[in-house]
Amino acid sequence: MATTSKEKHMYPLLDLHCDTLYALKEDPLAGDLLANTLHVDVERMEQAGAITSCFAIFVDWEESPSPWKGACALHDLFLSSLEMYGDRIRQVRTSAEILNNTTAGALLTCEEGEILEGDLSRLEVLQSWGVRMASLLWNHENSLGYPHTMPSMPLKPLGIEAISEMERLGIVVDVSHLSDAGFRSVLEHARKPFAASHSNSRECTPVSRNLTDEMLRALGEVGGVSGLTLCPSFLTSEKRASSISDMVRHAKHMLNVGGSSILAIGTDFDGIGGELAIEDISGMERLWDALGKAGFSQSEREGMWQKNALRVFSA
């Protein structure tokens, strides 16, 4: 089968996090899933090569009377978008579907466990929608646990219960945004590999959203992944725009500490502001090239681009 030069050049990418659904809902004038003024759309996914994006169902529940209804509304938006452009983007639910898909791919995830409103049986509904990864919380304390700004607070009992229920249903536990003690709770109770879908190295940039070396080591030991995020303030604390070399520096450190199987990509496109070194999904090839020039092997980059995350989804 003939492939374009683009496809040959950059390995297929599985991006573990974007907030495009929420951004489209918040700003209908931005366009739709096919073409918009945001960071991710089908046209630019196609330009970039073979891309599967994890589209997060995100609700800022302190501003939403019913987080569950908010989640249902975003799911409706997802379904109607895919129905409209089904020949260009397809929902994928399994590793095999990701690998065999010939269009742009859309994997559903969740960011904010309060979507459940404390009712773990809703995880079965999320699973039936095709949700394959979910973060326990965002930046607010919720019924499952505490955010990164409250580092000493462990998971609540319902959060611990949620872990085994998610594992039973094949939903990967996502620890991005979680408190440090919450991370240790997951480490203690998880029986399967878990993910930090969009978090960098705290040793490189000391913000609580990034992972300490101890966390990276632990995550590597259980076969988990951390998705390198392009959020400028998680890439550099200096008063300048972040750069691709900041991304390479974080990736190198994460690999050195957690091992090559820990690396993934979790851009956080459409959830981040500021001056971006890579402005949208069509520019990811520049990072692929920069990593190659910095000495990352082909297999390390393939692991980071897709294979490591697929291993976690398949576990």
Ligand SMILES: [Zn+2]
């Ligand atoms: Zn986030």
